[in-house]
Amino acid sequence: MTLWNGVLPFYPQPRHAAGVxxxxxxxxxxxxxxxxxxxxxxxxxxxxxxxxxxxRVLLSLFIGAEIVAVHFSAEWSxxxxxxxTSYKAFSAARxxxxxGLHVGLEGVNVTLTGExxxxxxxxxxxxxxxxxxxxxxxxxxxxxxxxNETIDYNEQFIWRFGENYAGAYTEALQKGLPDPVLYxxxxxxxxxxxxxxxxxxxxxxxxxxxLWVAFCFWLLSNVLLSMPVPHYGGxxxxxxxxxxxxxxxxxxxxxxxxxxxxxxxSSELTTHYGAxxxxxxxxxxxxxxxxxxxxxxxxxxxxxxxxxxDGSGKGLESQAKGSSPLILNNPLHxxxxxxxxxxxxxx
Numbered sequence: 001m002t003l004w005n006g007v008l009p010f011y012p013q014p015r016h017a018a019g020v021x022x023x024x025x026x027x028x029x030x031x032x033x034x035x036x037x038x039x040x041x042x043x044x045x046x047x048x049x050x051x052x053x054x055x056r057v058l059l060s061l062f063i064g065a066e067i068v069a070v071h072f073s074a075e076w077s078x079x080x081x082x083x084x085t086s087y088k089a090f091s092a093a094r095x096x097x098x099x100g101l102h103v104g105l106e107g108v109n110v111t112l113t114g115e116x117x118x119x120x121x122x123x124x125x126x127x128x129x130x131x132x133x134x135x136x137x138x139x140x141x142x143x144x145x146x147x148n149e150t151i152d153y154n155e156q157f158i159w160r161f162g163e164n165y166a167g168a169y170t171e172a173l174q175k176g177l178p179d180p181v182l183y184x185x186x187x188x189x190x191x192x193x194x195x196x197x198x199x200x201x202x203x204x205x206x207x208x209x210x211l212w213v214a215f216c217f218w219l220l221s222n223v224l225l226s227m228p229v230p231h232y233g234g235x236x237x238x239x240x241x242x243x244x245x246x247x248x249x250x251x252x253x254x255x256x257x258x259x260x261x262x263x264x265x266s267s268e269l270t271t272h273y274g275a276x277x278x279x280x281x282x283x284x285x286x287x288x289x290x291x292x293x294x295x296x297x298x299x300x301x302x303x304x305x306x307x308x309x310d311g312s313g314k315g316l317e318s319q320a321k322g323s324s325p326l327i328l329n330n331p332l333h334x335x336x337x338x339x340x341x342x343x344x345x346x347x
Contacts, residue, residue, distance in 0.1 A: 024072040031065035052308055059290075060222055066283045067215045067244065071208055074104035074156075075274035076251055082115060085265035086179050087151075097151055099180045099264050101271060105204035105251070107158035107165070108188055110181045114151030153178060157185050159201045160208075166190055180264055187260055194260035203254045207247040211280075214243035218287075225294075230305055234294030241287030248281045 038057050045053055070076075079101040087095045100111035155177060159165040169189050172182060190197045221236035252273075262269040297305035 021072050021074070024069055027065065027069045027072065031061055031068075035061050056309075060218075063240070063283055063287060064215065064218050066279055067211055067218060067240075070276045070280050071105060071211060073276040074102035074107070074109040075276040076105060076204075077103040077271050077277070078274040079262070079269045079271035081264060081267045081269040083265040083267035085267075088176065088178060094265070095151060097180070099184070099269065101184055101262070101269060102274070103200065103271070104276070105208045106160040107156055107163075108185070108200075109154060109156050110184045111155075112151060112153040112178055112180050151178075153181055155181050155185070157188065159188070159197065159204070161205065165197065165201075183264070184262065184269075187262065192260075196254070196259060199254045203251050207250040210243045210247040210250060214240045214247070214284075214287075217243065225309060230294055230309060231298050234291045234298060237287050237291035237294060241284045241289075241291060244280055244284030244287060248277065248284060251277065 035058060038061075042050060042054060080098065082096070082098050084094055084096050085099070087093050096115040098111070098113045098115055100109075100113075102109040102111070155172065157165055157168045157172075166189055169182075169185050172185060186192055187194050188197050188200065217236050217240040221233050221240060224230070224233035224236055227233075259271065294305065297308075
């Protein structure tokens with residue numbers, strides 16, 4: 001073992017692109033563990049109530065997981081373009097790469113991945129042509145090496161309260177990140193002429209706050225639906241869906257703010273609503289429909305609602321009906337009752 005564990009401290013270290021968001025991965029694993037635990041005990045539930053509990057629990061876990069997971073997702077507004085652009089400052093070198101912009105509630109992610117060059121493009125550049133004769137071209141789907149460097153960047157810039165977006169951008173300048181990454185990150189700085197930093201930051205803050213309120217009412221709805229008060233459980237589901245839709249509307253409010261033109265080389269990058277936005281919208285509508293269904297069944301067919309919520313309403317009723325004759329027809333009970341009568345008569 002060396003002094004620095006095999007690392008040479010005075011030489012630049014290999015750079016590793018950021019992977020999956022750790023908080024998002026933790027949320028997914030926690031809810032998957034809860035779902036797996038329920039599936040393990042599901043065979044112990046007898047009769048048709050097994051399927052009632054399966055639908056009820058898995059649907060509830062999906063709603064809760066979605067509400068929490070979208071907080072840490074950068075897929076609220078996305079854009080992607082393939083272009084031939086400059087690579088580093090003070091250099092005339094150009095690269096072919098995929099550039100991605102991912103806007104979330106807490107910040108923005110900028111990705112830069114090298115694109116496989118065609119044979120004609122390799123021959124048009126003397127440096128790359130010589131290099132291609134020495135090493136075979138990389139396979140498609142892997143980060144591609146161009147200009148003697150593996151181009152695979154995923155940089156995150158946070159703007160939530162308590163974080164310094166301008167400081168993170170300054171650190172990126174000091175690191176010497178590629179031009180496309182710095183260009184897109186600069187558009188969201190507080191001092192940028194685009195002026196979108198404040199709008200995106202406040203929209204993400206209010207959307208996140210309303211989602212946490214929706215999560216609290218989701219927990220409350222699960223508690224109330226497990227008690228003999230389905231009316232209030234339906235109201236809690238309605239409020240959950242309403243706050244989930246409020247978060248969507250809060251983030252959509254920035255669509256009225258015109259984003260600066262994002263030109264990378266000869267291509268223009270445009271953004272659109274991503275998967276997190278549409279999934280949250282669908283979850284809000286689903287909660288509203290479930291709340292309306294619970295309230296409608298509560299007033300129209302309360303027995304059907306009770307059967308669906310506990311999955312054993314009919315069984316309990318039949319057991320209650322069959323239990324009374326057993327007690328009345330118990331021979332021991334009659335014998336003791338007769339002996340009591342005899343004793344009382346002799347006295």
